[in-house]
Amino acid sequence: MTEPAEPTAVQRLAAFAVRCRDEGVPGAVAADVSGRILDVIGNALAGRAEGGPGTAVLEAVRGWAGTPQAGIFGEAGRLPSPSAALVNGTLAHALDFDDTHLPSVLHPSAAVVPAALAAAEETGAGGAALTGAVAAGIEVCNRLGMASYLPEIRNSLFFERGQHATSICGTLGAATAAGLLYGLDAEGVASAIGVAASMGAGVIEANRTGGTVKRVHCGWAAHAGVAAATLARAGVTGPPTVLEGRFGFFRAWLDGRYDAGALLSGLGERWEVTRTVYKPYPSNHFTHPAIDCALALRARGLDPADVAEIELGMPAPTLRTVAEPRPEKIRPRTPYHAKFSGPFTVATALLGGGGLGVYLDDFTDATLADGARLALAAKVGCREDERASEIFPVAFAAVLRVRTRGGARLEHRVDSSRGGPAHPLSRAELLTKFGLNAARALAGEQATALSSAVAGISDAPDVGGLLALTRASA
Incomplete structure (x- = not known):
């Protein structure tokens, strides 16, 4: 089959993502990423202390067994990377305390960060590679969400249809991050995204009437993203027009109604990562x-x-x-x-x-x-x-x-809630939130060491020690 002469949407996103890994990201973006990682870990530690779906998911994936490749927040032992991403992503979203991108109204970090950490630990990647991968994965996730926002209805079309944009777009963002850490080139990352487009799903009825499945959505997105990148690394390919094609992502989910400019304009110049806001309260x-x-x-x-x-x-x-x-x-x-x-x-x-x-x-x-x-x-x-x-x-x-x-x-x-665009949480408030969450699982000095390690993550030679710091000492 002859490929289009001009780069397709997924090819442009993949090329951008590879630049994030190989050339690095601006200092402000790198600093923002460390905050995302800190928030995810704190939320996950508090989620682990809470029990519930995180515990259930861990019990389920232990029964799957497999090659031990990546660690779990607050837990000794290792699991296959997709399974570790599933558990950690579930923990990160379990309390509904994770960050939100506006106006797409999705939660990118809880899907992307666990996927990136699992792939980084499996491959022995350093903190700089992890930072670039998280930045690229969240950016891809957010831009897919932005593309679905329709000004005429003042809402994401995903949500109008009862679909969970986080679990759908988060799968593609997670695949982007994992693919970068697996060392894929632009063609390989494009295939990882293309494979992931067949894996993302999620409905949000649980928001209205209850049920625990929604808390697993970010975990499943992280799991599916790592699985998609693993398949792409093994040689499975995705369609080059997976996003804009006649039977592609936007047609399948949104009847072809999407904003191409929001998806692709200003890649590497206008960063949607930094417009993601933190939650001060653990509620919707x-x-x-x-x-x-x-x-x-x-x-x-x-x-x-x-x-x-x-x-x-x-x-x-x-x-x-x-x-x-x-x-x-x-x-x-x-x-x-x-x-x-x-x-x-x-x-x-x-x-x-x-x-x-x-x-x-x-x-x-x-x-x-x-x-x-x-x-x-x-x-x-x-x-x-x-x-x-x-x-x-x-x-x-x-x-x-x-x-x-x-x-x-x-x-x-x-007119703008605390933590929102007009009233962002300060670094001190973010550290207060992390400290409160981490205290539910760790001693104070260990939580301080963990926050310091995350702050310097870009310079870390590997990320394996980060997971070790999330485990309570004897």
């Missing part, structure tokens, strides 16, 4: 501006016992995830399900609050059974706020209006 990102509003009203002296009624105004596309169906949102079934509830998280911010304002200890079986919290959540009504809808999804906005028993009316509005 759509709930964050509401939490900000509730915390602000609480700081102004609002007494939750004095609340008669609360109105939460949000972007219209987010209501389906965090406000509907209402019976499920005012009385969530599980602590994880509660993280996807606007009413419950507002009540939590008014009554509880730890860490950076709301923390993991606010989502437990005990808080789920707290009568005061459930009664307050039942007083929260959710509706569209036009201003928030106009801003979405470039930033997450909300307004909270409270009527007290005495008839007073209070209001607070945010």
